[in-house]
Amino acid sequence: MSYTLERIASLVGAHLWGSETVEVRWILTDSRSLCFPEDTLFFALESRRNDGHRYIPELYRRGVRSFVVSRLPEDMTSCPDANFLQVVSPLKALQRLAERHREAFDIPVVGITGSNGKTVVKEWLYQLLSPEKNVTRSPRSYNSQIGVPLSVWNLDERSEVGLFEAGISEPGEMEALQSVIQPTIGVFTCLGDAHQENFTSYEQKCLEKLKLFKDAKVLVYDMDDTRVAGCVNRSAFKGEYFAWSRQRRDVPLYIASVEKREAETVVSYIYKGKEAACSIPFIDEASLANSVSCLAVCLHLGMSPETIAARMAVLEPVAMRLEVKEGRSGCTLINDSYNSDYNSLDIALDFMNRRPDCAGRKRTLILSDIEQAGGAPEDLYGRVARLVAMRGVEKFIGVGPCLSAVQGLFGMEACFYRSTDELLGSGVLDTLHDEVILIKGARSFRFDVLTEHLALKVHETTLEVNLNAVVDNLNYYRSFMKPETKMVCMVKASAYGAGAVEIAKTLQDHQVDYLAVAVADEGVDLRKAGITANIMIMNPEMSSFPTLFEYDLEPEVYSFRLLEALIHEAEKEGVTHFPIHVKLDTGMHRLGFDPEKDMPLLVERLKRQSAVIPRSVFSHFVGSDSDDFDAFSARQYELFLKGSAQLQQAYSHKILRHICNSAGIEHFPDRHLEMVRLGLGLYGINSRNNEILHNISTLKTTILQIHEVPKEDTVGYSRKGRLTRDSRIAALPIGYADGLDRKLGCGRAYCLVNGRRAPYVGNICMDVCMIDVTDIDCREGDTAIIFGDDLPVTVLSDAVGTIPYEILTGVSARVKRVYYQD
Template structure:
């Protein structure tokens, strides 16, 4: 949205505005990614004031701000634009509402006490093959999160799915004005955030306001309070109810639960059954909400049945983990209220019914319940008793005061989490299923860490924050109009193509590049919509390319003629292709002498249309090849100029790779290609990029071995002294190169380098832990912050690309945000 339009919407008087299109709204200065296209809202909250971060954002090249007061040093920010408003949060919501006006697509709005995020994510899983969907990230359902979510609507979107959460009166009408759902889903009602309302009825009435202008509203008619509020609101929406009563539009006839849940239903006088891969009440309820949405979209029961079986759990609540001493842990520390406690206890019941495990509840104070303490914990005690809890551990001052309410024989109470962690009780859990249910402020993740079984596995940890930071470093070298193509071939250099592609797409990468058609097809299946270049398009893959709207690199006359013929058979015109020029790599590409003939061939057909012309630099990372690099750049410029001048449409030009972006930015042309630079490899010695990939394992076993003995195959690891030898579960089949055997390679253990002893085996390796403080189960870094990719590459006389792409797919990739 143009700055001038934003000024008009916010009714903020400013001087002459630059012709800038704002793409990003920012409320948290730590999340800045694209300063040139960002509008920062200086929000004032009870804990913070965004105005104090303006100067730092300005130093990071942010120039556009919405403020309620001008910063004291505003006169020093000569090119900054300040939209001054009375309330910056209201301005954020007004702007997002105006953005919502631009789209006439169906929008699903979801509210309720629990299940909003699960329903949203499941609807995405069920519908993403058929719609291009924009949805709330994570649980962005607040007064701030909703406008940020809705702002992500774009011209490609075919469906929006947004959550709305409230904690007090008069909040929902503000969210309604931003989301304006055409399809409403009311999940359920419970006690969460009850303190902001005079009663449950008032809270339900407030939530119903989200659906004021909806075309249809989906809800559980068995929840009487919800149905009464909906009827009293006299909404214009069609009511799509589900429940056990005969007058429900979707009637639940019977349910049968074993390892899955079979639900028998009646809809429009037709009876059918559906199966979901879940058994707990919460999941069944969430699935029924989703089934109603699909029925409203006219999906047949047969198609719905197929889709439901593909549902996957949303990693957010009720997460089951293996614990020490035969225990299982249900981790539900997302929130804590009476309603969600009941659902979690029901889940615990179902989990334990198939196992010989006693039932334990570790529960913190329940905050913001809306009940007085005496009444609240009487209900908690009754609930725990009804769910056959055999041991309760209460943490917090309020629950401790109410300990006499619990008639359970085995009960323990602690004033805070630290006191629990110091208790001998933490060492006594055995053969129990433990529900860990606590408000976030109690930091029950520390309890989980003590109870959880250490998983013996090797992982490649991929730091998404670091990936985005490195992307933005290279972006900072470019003109604002220069486009970015990112390489995700070879499993995104071993880091996971789908996951990395999603991050790059979300961070407005203009193009992705893969090696072969199948790689591109996989990305399309996973919902990647940005243009994708196929760099090695085999003739056998043409159908895959056409079907998935991939764009091939064309490097020879034979390939071009074959592709044109294939496009002609399908009656395609102007299909985008990318012309490769050989400027010195002598691998693939048209030579300079071929350009005239190439232009003539391209002009005499209309099946394909040149989208870009490009080439590869041979040695852009090394000063010794600079003269040759300049020769390549000259040849490319001459060839590209002839091709672009021969056609009236815009043809992109690109030749710079990661090293080229850093060392030859004056030749960025229209686009650049970023590959290894994403993974913290820089051509400039003074630049320290952030580490993205860390290959980690653990110590399986430590043994003492006498001097003179040998370790490993062929007795290669002969010891010259008494040694402590550690065994780690990683070998050459995982990507730990065998040439690092016999002391060539090192790993990082507890702040020390440990040499590899003997030959690296297929699945196992041995390391020297003599004089290193280490225990079985300790973490071992194979490469990462301490043993760098560059260091390993030098030892192996290879390049970082090979190190990354050698990590086997059997090594689990773990993606995380700092």
């Protein structure tokens, strides 16, 4: 659907500067996601750390002509053909436009909220409803103040059902989302701990979430959750209560029995006095609750129990992430082989194009037929072809009878196959070389076999890294900072084991001011991977100075010897005003200039030359993670202020000061100065309160073999694994060469298998370890979690008497890193 600027101005109360008749179809809030500039309306959103108005000149050069702004450009002549809709708040205007757009559709709209399960319920409802309805849904986890209006904007004349998530993190946020979604059917999934720190009680959080449903006609919820049920009765909801329960018969949907089998759960239920049953291919409690919520919605919409049962039986797990993997022949794989629709295709293509390693490499898309109800194939695939071309895809591989029938629509290098097996048999996958490949397909096409074929064969032990969790942790620490305060993010030691390149790409995307690594080689790797952010080298070696100049890597300088060598090399190379970061020793007594004795001589030496210039001056708190050292921290801070002031007095430009590390950002908000340094906190470890951060990495492996071992036998080298009973012993392909500390063996620690603790038995070997799974229902090929969400890395570090840094950085390079984002 398109809107004229005149109509949009009327809908959002904007003052229009420019043409009234220009039509727009696309909404843009992130300049990096531009696709169809001539039909795009850009909202210049403002936040504590960014301002969309900064990107107007760039977008104008790229062809965008329509903008929603809170202030007009100072030089209007620089964009003479631009149209501006001036409003007080571009965000509120975005929400208002989506609200008015939503009002144009008289269709069932399901609004979904809760602490967990929102995306799963939404995606399962899509699987259940889309075979016969044209369903418009939130892309991935678009449930925020910005994501919700962008999702609702996707409603068009083809939409028959809407499925939208709504997520809040603090009071007062849901009202705007309710106005945009205007759900006719509400689903409350569950109440948990997420974002609890921003609410006074669970009841307050629940009541805030329930505001989404104040005008809904029906509300689906779990009556057995007494906290939720109590809040529903106290909420503003006045519609039909569609409660479900496993305990009470006097509810619309009574779950009469639940039978868990080996790989499925059979649910028997009573609805409107009639008994029926369905099975789901999952056995965990969360999946059971989510599937019953979906069952309730389907019953309310009039779907027959027989149809529900048939579709429930083939529900697919929800992949809420894009995975990046190393491929064969120098390729990079972006795996999204779990669903296929137009909106998620656009998001996946945008993700591919944002990657720095995409620059200069061929962009290849492998796409299956898009499975959705309604509409002419020529119309759908015509839109797909235009999108693919605009997103810069150079090679297109289409799979499925529908794509094969419309191959003339695709003008780039293209080939088509009627099935996945036909593509595999063609040999074309083996010709791909040094390309960025997006694999995007509906589940029925089994594109996972394509990913398996193209992936570089790796060790079965992997470290999964959640890039969304990295961003969440970054934003947690930013919440303590003033907007103008800058941030250095530590990505040394391969980003504490997580992989420096991918972490750096994510941080660069989120506008961090500096990245910091230990040695020049680490910085070079980042530059070669396309990282353009400022990079600080914390431990520069004198032999690396030419490399610093070549790759624009800014060294820490902590001694006169290092400073003299750097000045000499810079003067020899003809380098002037090269930025350095001056280290002061205020009490760590590791590296640094003495802030009292050395400052006069340091200032005098710096002022006598022009080869280098101080960009920042910094020091380290010794004990910001403990209240016991507050007095010492105060002395350090005063010493640092005095030393840094002497340096600043010698220069007219502003020299950035930083002394706060992760713990200091929280503990000393009045000592942030111009910049702070975020290290371990970025990776999910908080020495003051570890409950509030997100784990970012999961080290996992698979069971190779299971032995039945009698109690009189032993396990492993030197017969250290002594048994007290007949036992089932599983072997895992991970050992101390992978970073699994030998001190964890002999029962000192455990891993998780199917959610249960499996202690290590005997000594940890170089490549293998053994665990006791006697009391665990498991088989060969099952996953074992070494550390992750449910087994914090601190459990391992405590078990061997070390610190989390050592465990994280100890994960070997031979362990494959797999990155994903929701």
